[in-house]
Amino acid sequence: MPYTADQPRPRESADDLRARIPGWGADLDPADRPAVPRERFDPGATGAHWTFPDRQPETQPRERSIEHEELPPVFGDTVHLKGLSGVIRRHAYARYSEARAAHWLLLILGDRVDAIESHLVSFATTRPDEPITQSGVLAELGHRPVGSRLDGRRADLKHMWIDPVIVAGPWLLAGGAVVLAARAVVTRARG
Amino acid sequence: MRAMTYRGPYKVRTEEKDRPKIQHSNDAIVRVTRAAICGSDLHLYHGLMPDTRVGTTFGHEFIGVVEEIGSSVENLSIGDRVMVPFNVYCGSCWFCARGLYSNCHNVNPNATAVGGIYGYSHTAGGYDGGQAEFVRVPFADVGPQLIPEWMDEDDALMCTDALATGYFGAQLGDISEGDTVAVFGAGPVGLFAARSAWLMGAGRVIVIDHLDYRLEKARTFAYAETRNFMHFDDIVVEMKKTTDGLGTDVVIDAVGAEADGNLTQHITGSKLKLQGGSPVALNWAIDSVRKGGTVSVMGAYGPIFSAIKFGDAVNKGLTLRMNQCPVKRQWPRLFEHIRAGHLKPSDIITHRIPLEHISEGYHLFSSKLDDCIKPVIVPSAV
Structure with a gap:
């Protein structure tokens, strides 16, 4: 079609659309759209009966973004910082603003260290981590594992093989390290 | 507990x-x-x-x-x-x-x-x-x-x-009567966004995904036309073809950080975490919308940088709208x-x-x- 000023002709009339689709055009008027305008000053609409909230007790020192002037009055108080991952995360918050890549990359590093630390700690508990039940791979049984993946052409088939590597790779590496260490100990003991 | x-x-x-x-x-x-x-x-x-x-x-x-x-x-x-x-x-x-x-x-x-x-x-x-x-x-x-x-x-x-976010995403598209609206992603938010676009008077709603069963849901639940991007060499060209070369008036990104469609972007963004997510769907949105059109981003992305085609957005005079709902x-x-x-x-x-x-x-x-x-x-x- 040559490029002209004409508006492309609609495929269906408003009447046809209204007849075919429940509620078609019910919010045609922007005044009926709750997100319009984006900002609407109405502090009485929220249910808040305070001008500033009471402060939640800070039972442990709470890390915060250095872009905040002070600790906000309410915060999540779960899973406190601990171990080497805690040191990394605390440094990310204390040193770098959210504008710095180092802030986020350190936090991701902290996540990976946290996973390793937590796996190691779990081995000293009555419920150690193990990848079979925790990965949910048992859901493959009874949920059409082959048909689900081969129906049509799924784009994610190209990289699905990476997921088991992410899950099992660290376990295999750790197992290999344990075997090598044990072999070294035995070799040394035999003189 | x-x-x-x-x-x-x-x-x-x-x-x-x-x-x-x-x-x-x-x-x-x-x-x-x-x-x-x-x-x-x-x-x-x-x-x-x-x-x-x-x-x-x-x-x-x-x-x-x-x-x-x-x-x-x-x-x-x-x-x-x-x-x-x-x-x-x-x-x-x-x-x-x-x-x-x-x-x-x-x-x-x-x-x-x-x-x-x-x-x-x-x-x-x-x-x-x-x-x-x-x-x-x-x-x-x-x-x-x-x-x-x-x-x-x-x-x-x-x-x-899911419903509130899809409805919000359609509103951020600033849809006018008769507009053609493309929705990338046929997950829950995309399905609700597509359905909500009709409430705002859309003239066409097109949902794009790679999972046939979800596209089937987009047809039956959201009354939408569908495109499986795996069936096209270049989904952006298809979006232009189906809109007389202009592009759609509005695009809603309902995919976010783990978008498929480009293996390099997916692996660097989603698997290696070298980006704040795979920007495939967002870049397709920028390229599929018409000049002067609106892109509404409902997909969730991580806080670090992503390889967004921002130059195209500038040159096309796009309005980019987004927020958590x-x-x-x-x-x-x-x-x-x-x-x-x-x-x-x-x-x-x-x-x-x-x-x-x-x-x-x-x-x-x-x-x-x-x-x-x-x-x-x-x-x-x-």
Whole structure:
């Protein structure tokens, strides 16, 4: 079609659309759209009966973004910082603003260290981590594992093989390290 | 209590945790009766969101019964059936006073760029989520709302995020009568966004994905035309062809950080975490929309940089609109739509999973097995 000023002709009339689709055009008027305008000053609409909230007790020192002037009055108080991952995360918050890549990359590093630390700690508990039940791979049984993946052409088939590597790779590496260490100990003991 | 617990990338389990306590005078403790796994929970599950700590309970879509209230709570009573928006917000800061509930400045020490979200890492405030028997709900006088007597509980659950976000995304598209609207992603948010586009008078709605079963749902649930991008050498060219070379008036990105369609972008963004997510869908949105058009971004992305084709957006004079949805602001009008029969949100629920089988639920949803679109978690607390 040559490029002209004409508006492309609609495929269906408003009447046809209204007849075919429940509620078609019910919010045609922007005044009926709750997100319009984006900002609407109405502090009485929220249910808040305070001008500033009471402060939640800070039972442990709470890390915060250095872009905040002070600790906000309410915060999540779960899973406190601990171990080497805690040191990394605390440094990310204390040193770098959210504008710095180092802030986020350190936090991701902290996540990976946290996973390793937590796996190691779990081995000293009555419920150690193990990848079979925790990965949910048992859901493959009874949920059409082959048909689900081969129906049509799924784009994610190209990289699905990476997921088991992410899950099992660290376990295999750790197992290999344990075997090598044990072999070294035995070799040394035999003189 | 029993709760879903994150154990590291791709690993979760149900374990015993301490029951949450009142920590602020306006807290409530809610006994969860239904929760859902959101597509954005998969970003946490895959280790994509910075500061996701082992031991965290996910879940920002949940409803339940008020079990305990703090001393200053005025609007709720013990025993009330409530639906809880995924936003944690104070209701009184500069942003909340202007309706930007998702941008609250008083609830997230860890970041200023995002407000508070239940069960969405410490980057979103460090709150535990609702995939558990009990959950702490801060600002009980502000966020939760009684579930209307006439409303189905599954419909109420869908209102806590997926439906509200899809509806919000369509509104950010600034749709005019007769507009052609493309929606990238046929997951729950994309399906709801497509359905909502009709409410605003769209003349055509086209949903794009690579999963045929989801595209089938887009046709039957959202009355949309569909395109499987795997069937085209270049989906952007197809979008131009189907709009007389102009491009669509509006595009809604309902995919986010784990978009497929470009292996390099997916692996660098989603697997290696070298970007704040794979920007494939967002770049397709920028290239598919017409000059002067609007791109509404509802997909969730991580906080670090992504390879966005910003030059094209500038040269095309696009309007880019985005935010986390301020959920409760959408509810009065959404309730009217549900009651009038314009929407039946629970129609997208495909699986119900006991809390004990949470790891299977995540794997099922993550791997898109068994035509999974929306899994609901049933905690069965006593």
